[in-house]
Amino acid sequence: MQIVYGVIRRIYLKERIFEIKIRNKIQFFYLTRSQMKQFNVYLQPGLFVHLKCRENQSHHVISNGRRKTKILANEVVNFVKMIRRSQSKMTVYFDLSTIRRGVQSVLNKKGYRMFLDLEFTLPPYSFQGGQEFVAEIVQYGFYLEDENGQVILKEQSLIKPKYHSGLNLRTYKFLNLRKSDFRNALSFRTFYNRLKYIIYRYQPTIYVWGKNDIKVLEKAYELHKLKPITVRMNFINLMQIMKNYYGIKTDIGLFNAFAFFDEEIPEAQDHDALQDAMITRNIYHLFKQSFNSQ
Template identity: 30%
Template sequence: MRAIIYSIDYEKRYVYIRENRRLIRLLLSHKIASIFLPILNSGMLIDVDTKCVHRYLHKVKTFKQVISLKPYRMLYDIDILRLDMQAFMEDIKHFVFLDFEMSMPSYKHKGYFQSEIIQFGLVVTDHMFTPLYESSHYLYDQHKHPLTERTKKFLKLDQETYDQQAMPYALLYETMDYIKKTYQPKWVVWGKNDIQVLKDSFQIHQKSPLLESTDFIDMLKLHKDYYHLKDDLGLLKAYQMYYKDTVSQSHDALDDAKMTMHITKAFMKLMQAHRRYLWNTY
């Protein structure tokens, strides 16, 4: 829907447009309103995707463009943002696809619980997604607590196997330190939970932080921004968007890191195809 803004009710989050001498209300969600209401004014040209509630009321799903006409100025263009996203990704020389499995509280636990990393999986690639190095290990938590039944069930892991294969946290820290110094990569995760549990681990084990927030790429967030998704997208569902083969999520850190790698590779191909489409269109 492409239209000129007639008026705005900032309190109720309505944008009014005229259609055949009738006023149509466009309702903005709280999240969309927080982003776009500060830049919207009467007389601006907007291009939006909407869902019809009834004839004179639509819910805005996505803003595609916001244009000030006097003077003419492009305030927002989703295609330009997508091109910027692709340019950023194509500038990266090395990626590390990283995933953690974490400890979980017992079924009877109440109150706060500090999750810790008990397995990591990572794959280092070049910009063409050629694997250069991979590593995966179980890790002891700080106090070497036995795994809870919930953790064992979720990971399909028994205590004996974990005890035999688990390594000290220092292995993860030293591995990441080596990779950082050798490749100067961007660290790609699916969702912010992995970023947070890694930051927590530095404090728990009294280690200097190895990474800054700018070192990470949250591939889930990129998908939500690129496709303008309202809700989170699961790792497996994202994989199935791009690939037809039937897979299940094993909740193994290395398998999930590799799945993130394949999603990123397909996402890059899609962005390249979209760029070619825009060039041919405009």
């Protein structure tokens, strides 16, 4: 393993290669597709980088207009820090040590873990801006595991919304469901009591993908005039943790997260709460394994 410090002189985006001048010699470095996706927004000439790379070099070809040049390049293992300096200030775009401390506390947290996914109603196709619409939970799915990662409980059910206007063609199509599927759906209060029992008994950390599940659940307490049984500190937004760690500004699709670990993206991508809860759990363990092996 080789440690490198230097300022990026030039970037070859198509080839995922950049160059740094080290001891009066130009040295080339190449990125994997997932690394390029993660750091593309920051990689510009003039950026100071601290990185780790493999010592062995491999052959590559870079293009400069019509001219093609054969080079040797080192594979980047990971970035440690990214800084841009100007006359007036220094901006830190990425600092692995700071991020790692926060991520470590999240991924290696003791106790039970719940991976929860909620599906909501959608406004009808005829919905127009300015009209009132409240998104309601119509399906939940979760996996509950112990500290060792063993699943001790998994559960899924449909939930009847308070306002029937939410059960419209758009919602049915999005969830691949029919009106008849909701005949035996649970009431929200039944779901509430079930969730309350599990939280009080196991006191799990609740992992979700994105912040919408948290917001809609909080809104549901108000809608049904029930005392909240969760607070924000009970939840961990796994997508936000990954965005912070990899330095990504845009949201990451749940299934697209597999690409960060060089895993194939599953073909079946139905909007199903239990399936999405399972995928969230899989992403958590892939992320944890990747993080702890570095």
